[in-house]
Amino acid sequence: MARKRVTLAQVASEAEVAVSTASLVLSGRGTEVRISEKVQERVRATAARLGYRPNAVSVGLRKGSTSTLAFVSDSVASSRLAGEMIKGAIEAARDRGYMVFVGETGGNLTLERQLLDAMVDRQVDGIVLASMLTHGRELPTGLDSTPTVLLNIAVDGDPGMPVVLPDELQAGRDAASALVDAGLTDIHLIGSGPRPEDVRTISAAAHLRLQGILEVLDAHGLTPSSGHAINQWLPPEGFRAANEILDAGTPQAIVCFNDRLAMGVYQAVQARGLRIPEDVSVVSFDDASIAAWLRPGLTTVALPHRIMGKRAAELLIDSIEHDRAHPDGPAATGVHLVPMPVRVRESIRAHD
Amino acid sequence: MARKRVTLAQVASEAEVAVSTASLVLSGRGTEVRISEKVQERVRATAARLGYRPNAVSVGLRKGSTSTLAFVSDSVASSRLAGEMIKGAIEAARDRGYMVFVGETGGNLTLERQLLDAMVDRQVDGIVLASMLTHGRELPTGLDSTPTVLLNIAVDGDPGMPVVLPDELQAGRDAASALVDAGLTDIHLIGSGPRPEDVRTISAAAHLRLQGILEVLDAHGLTPSSGHAINQWLPPEGFRAANEILDAGTPQAIVCFNDRLAMGVYQAVQARGLRIPEDVSVVSFDDASIAAWLRPGLTTVALPHRIMGKRAAELLIDSIEHDRAHPDGPAATGVHLVPMPVRVRESIRAHD
DNA sequence: CTGTTAGCGCGTTCAA
DNA sequence: TTGAACGCGCTAACAG
Numbered sequence: 001m002a003r004k005r006v007t008l009a010q011v012a013s014e015a016e017v018a019v020s021t022a023s024l025v026l027s028g029r030g031t032e033v034r035i036s037e038k039v040q041e042r043v044r045a046t047a048a049r050l051g052y053r054p055n056a057v058s059v060g061l062r063k064g065s066t067s068t069l070a071f072v073s074d075s076v077a078s079s080r081l082a083g084e085m086i087k088g089a090i091e092a093a094r095d096r097g098y099m100v101f102v103g104e105t106g107g108n109l110t111l112e113r114q115l116l117d118a119m120v121d122r123q124v125d126g127i128v129l130a131s132m133l134t135h136g137r138e139l140p141t142g143l144d145s146t147p148t149v150l151l152n153i154a155v156d157g158d159p160g161m162p163v164v165l166p167d168e169l170q171a172g173r174d175a176a177s178a179l180v181d182a183g184l185t186d187i188h189l190i191g192s193g194p195r196p197e198d199v200r201t202i203s204a205a206a207h208l209r210l211q212g213i214l215e216v217l218d219a220h221g222l223t224p225s226s227g228h229a230i231n232q233w234l235p236p237e238g239f240r241a242a243n244e245i246l247d248a249g250t251p252q253a254i255v256c257f258n259d260r261l262a263m264g265v266y267q268a269v270q271a272r273g274l275r276i277p278e279d280v281s282v283v284s285f286d287d288a289s290i291a292a293w294l295r296p297g298l299t300t301v302a303l304p305h306r307i308m309g310k311r312a313a314e315l316l317i318d319s320i321e322h323d324r325a326h327p328d329g330p331a332a333t334g335v336h337l338v339p340m341p342v343r344v345r346e347s348i349r350a351h352d
Numbered sequence: 353m354a355r356k357r358v359t360l361a362q363v364a365s366e367a368e369v370a371v372s373t374a375s376l377v378l379s380g381r382g383t384e385v386r387i388s389e390k391v392q393e394r395v396r397a398t399a400a401r402l403g404y405r406p407n408a409v410s411v412g413l414r415k416g417s418t419s420t421l422a423f424v425s426d427s428v429a430s431s432r433l434a435g436e437m438i439k440g441a442i443e444a445a446r447d448r449g450y451m452v453f454v455g456e457t458g459g460n461l462t463l464e465r466q467l468l469d470a471m472v473d474r475q476v477d478g479i480v481l482a483s484m485l486t487h488g489r490e491l492p493t494g495l496d497s498t499p500t501v502l503l504n505i506a507v508d509g510d511p512g513m514p515v516v517l518p519d520e521l522q523a524g525r526d527a528a529s530a531l532v533d534a535g536l537t538d539i540h541l542i543g544s545g546p547r548p549e550d551v552r553t554i555s556a557a558a559h560l561r562l563q564g565i566l567e568v569l570d571a572h573g574l575t576p577s578s579g580h581a582i583n584q585w586l587p588p589e590g591f592r593a594a595n596e597i598l599d600a601g602t603p604q605a606i607v608c609f610n611d612r613l614a615m616g617v618y619q620a621v622q623a624r625g626l627r628i629p630e631d632v633s634v635v636s637f638d639d640a641s642i643a644a645w646l647r648p649g650l651t652t653v654a655l656p657h658r659i660m661g662k663r664a665a666e667l668l669i670d671s672i673e674h675d676r677a678h679p680d681g682p683a684a685t686g687v688h689l690v691p692m693p694v695r696v697r698e699s700i701r702a703h704d
Numbered sequence: 705c706t707g708t709t710a711g712c713g714c715g716t717t718c719a720a
Numbered sequence: 721t722t723g724a725a726c727g728c729g730c731t732a733a734c735a736g
Contacts, residue, residue, distance in 0.1 A: 005713095007712095007713060007714085008713065008714060008715095009713075009714090017722080017723085018722060018723040018724075019713095019714080019715090019723085019724095020714095020715075020716075020717095020722075020723065020724085021721090021722060021723075023714070023715060023716085024715090024716095024722095027715080033721075033722095034721060035721065035722080036721070039721090039722090053469065053472075053473050054473065054713085054714075055413075055473065055475065055712090055713055055714075056470075056473040056474040056475070057409055057412045057413045057418065057474060057475045057712090057713080058413050058712075058713035058714045058715095058728090059713080059714060059715080060409045060728095061407075061409045061410050061413050061712090061713080061714080061728050061729070061730090062713080062714050062715055062716090062727085062728055063714090063715075063728085064728075066409065066474075068474070075439075082435060083434060083435030083438075086435075086438075086454065087427075087456055090454060090455065090456055091456070094455070094463075094467070099453050099455070099470055099471070099474060100453065100454060101420075101451050101452065101453060101454075102438065102442060102452060102453075102454040103442065103446070103451070104439055104442055104443065111446075115446070117405065118408075118451055119451070120405075121405050121406065121407065121408040122408040122409060122418075122420070122451060123407065123408065123409045234645070235645040235647075239647070260645065263645055264645075267647050270622070271647075290642060290645075293586070293587040293612065293615055293616075293642075295587075295591070295619050295623075357729095359728095359729060359730085360729065360730065360731095361729075361730090369706080369707085370706065370707040370708075371707090371708095371729095371730080371731095372706080372707065372708080372709095372730095372731075372732080372733095373705090373706060373707075375730070375731060375732090376706095376731090379731085385705070385706090386705055387705065387706075388705070388706095391705090391706090406729085406730075407728090407729055407730075409728090409729080409730095410712090410728070410729035410730045410731090411729080411730060411731080412712095412730095413712050413713070413714095413728090413729080413730080414711085414712055414729080414730050414731050414732090415712085415730085415731070416712075705736100706735100706736080707734105707735085707736080708733100708734085708735075708736090709732100709733085709734080709735095710731105710732090710733080710734100711730105711731095711732095711733105712729105712730090712731095713728105714727105714728090715726105715727095715728095716725100716726085716727095717724105717725090717726085717727105718723105718724090718725090718726105719722100719723090719724085719725100720721105720722085720723080720724095
């Protein structure tokens with residue numbers, strides 16, 4: 001087990017040069033300090049022959065920076081999202097030579113504290129703090145001593161660090177526009193509404209999506225025909241709300257606040273022998289995988305989790321490397337809105 | 353930014369003891385080497401006052417072990433699974449004081465090599481190598497120099513390291529039994545079959561599930577009424593296969609090789625005005641989230657991804673710590689089958 | 705019982 | 721142009 005790694009000293013001794021010479025050559029600064037091409041070649045050859053790889057732990061201790069990022073999220077049940085964000089972040093990190101520690105807190109603040117400490121102990125160069133539900137929350141302390149980016153965490157006031165958020169407001173507008181542009185005017189809401197204050201969840205998405213929808217409706221002189229503010233956005237709730245609507249007559253269109261609610265709506269509509277989109281149009285949010293699997297395909301405004309994760313890691317690395325170059329410069333900051341693209345499928349039918 | 357961390361030397365100097373004394377005390381071995389209670393208290397107090405935390409990088413360099421694991425997977429599109437495995441592993445690791453580096457290769461062997469190297473450079477204590485589709489594959493070289501556990505990777509011959517796999521064979525038996533025990537005898541297969549060799553995917557799951565199903569059927573003097581070997585296990589394919597079956601008459605029961613196929617089956621069955629389970633019983637595999645959302649709830653044999661991840665991390669840590677205690681003992685090995693529990697919902701109806 | 709010393713593997717002065 | 725020496729922060733021998 002663990003056959004000993006070859007060290008720089010071994011390479012140097014084998015190549016009959018001093019350790020510092022080997023170090024210089026292998027870090028690419030050989031020519032810069034004018035080490036003879038012959039010696040450089042010899043060092044490189046023996047390094048390759050011995051399979052030398054620098055010990056990153058030692059380099060980390062020496063340089064104080066480890067090319068390592070921390071990704072800490074609270075990902076609860078609805079976790080598919082988390083996975084994509086993490087992947088996006090890992091991918092971006094890898095492209096820039098960083099590795100990432102991943103931690104999950106399950107919303108437990110004590111655990112979060114421990115995880116963050118453990119990561120800082122391991123000298124991570126920066127932290128992505130992610131949440132699965134965008135609601136405001138208290139930030140852990142001590143984040144100001146390490147570059148940090150907030151991912152999918154809406155915070156009141158200026159957190160003094162970059163924040164990556166999906167553009168839910170525009171998503172709301174786009175969803176409503178998709179319906180209105182199709183000539184639909186009898187529009188029902190399932191998830192939140194009908195009034196701006198009718199929101200039952202802590203998610204910031206609910207407020208913003210609703211606001212965007214109402215804004216567009218209002219611009220066309222419309223108001224929601226009904227609204228069903230719901231706490232849990234799952235298929236059974238969508239099913240129930242859809243039935244309430246259907247009991248009062250066939251609606252032209254329904255906006256679901258996420259795809260799982262839409263799934264329940266499909267079930268209720270189809271159970272009555274009605275057809276989507278011929279009888280009722282449906283639009284939704286998230287673009288979870290079921291959106292493509294439903295029949296007919298569900299038109300939905302996608303939450304680009306992977307891109308968000310990627311964006312967060314990129315901002316973080318930019319910030320780390322900027323800090324390194326300008327230690328006394330101002331810290332990076334600002335809200336970065338990631339656009340939510342509309343995935344057009346077959347659940348909306350143009351109305352004359 | 354990055355206000356300097358307090359070091360052990362500072363604590364020692366502040367507490368007016370030698371560094372080694374402070375080290376001993378803070379690592380809990382103070383009493384063991386009989387350091388006066390008074391001194392110990394003083395050291396602990398100043399450490400706490402200064403907010404001292406050991407620098408894990410330094411410890412790693414010194415001890416050669418970093419309390420860090422690598423989790424490398426190839427997770428392709430069907431990624432929800434990966435997320436759960438990772439979480440299980442992270443959770444188990446955290447419980448035992450380990451942190452985990454996560455990497456994704458997307459099936460790219462070059463990338464895998466780089467990732468593995470980068471992790472080994474960072475002195476990880478062990479590696480979990482995971483795959484999303486269980487098919488046999490070549491193992492990267494050099495894995496024998498670091499403790500490794502294979503997760504969801506079936507390999508021909510003895511890999512010389514622990515392997516964690518779901519018990520697909522038993523799952524196949526259980527799925528078939530659920531139907532047979534309900535008195536159903538007209539059983540159709542969607543995904544693989546009807547003969548043992550009718551498998552169109554590289555996934556090991558397909559073979560084993562089929563084998564388990566056929567075994568039970570055979571034990572009851574039954575054979576599949578039809579089998580539909582499919583390459584891509586997605587709803588449209590399930591829909592199409594179900595229609596083929598329905599065109600020939602109403603089947604008593606259908607076994608779907610995963611929940612997405614089952615979703616397509618639901619769509620086809622319900623589009624014809626038939627009802628599940630009154631007219632057709634359905635059983636499936638995976639227990640993806642749609643299984644619970646479908647109406648009626650889909651009875652399915654769950655793939656316990658989280659538990660598998662957890663198990664892999666535990667085995668890995670056991671192996672690491674065992675190696676440390678017995679450096680010349682034999683390496684851990686063996687295949688660890690994780691049971692796949694049946695989630696009984698409402699898609700099977702007893703037949704007289 | 706406590707303090708001194710020597711590295712872990714590497715990068716970086718500073719002399720030669 | 722190259723080599724010797726120091727130190728990042730910590731642990732583990734070994735003296736005292």
